[in-house]
Amino acid sequence: MNEQPIPSEWTFETATWNRKKNKYEDRQYRTESRTIKMEIEDRGEESIIRFIGGPTGFESYYISDFLLNKDVERDTLCICGGTVNSWPKCIVPWQPVISFILKFVEENK
Structure with a gap:
């Protein structure tokens, strides 16, 4: 498995x-920056990218998407x-993600 750290921002x-x-009151927001890990599991055409250490533990997506x-x-x-x-919102920078995926695809042709 390929893996790489990536910065994330949690809200x-x-x-x-x-x-x-019938509504929320006293809404409050706070943000934190954390480094999480992304990894790709090679499953051929159904390879998966996982973000490990995120709010729910890990989030997984097909790299084809x-x-x-x-x-x-x-x-x-x-x-x-x-x-x-409950769970915070979590965002990561786009460019490192797509670069990581494209590198994986190129190396595994």
């Missing part, structure tokens, strides 16, 4: 649910959408 959101108003969008201009990739009072 934690906390709030109190008001049943009468990334290859379809490799030319899309973006700065970041959201690997975990987050939920209030």
Whole structure:
């Protein structure tokens, strides 16, 4: 397996649910920067990229999905959408991710 560290930014959101108003109140946000690890498991056409050490432990995606969008201009990739009072949102920079995938694909032709 290929692996590489990658910086990530986590956004934690906390709030109190008001049943009468049917909405969250007192929303608060805080962010943290953490280094997580990305790795690719070689499964041929169904190879998977994993982000290990993220909010839920790890998030996995087929690299073929990334290859379809490799030319899309973006700065970041959201690997975990987050939920209030539970999992934080987690984003990583796009360029290191797609570069890592393209290098893997080139080396495994």
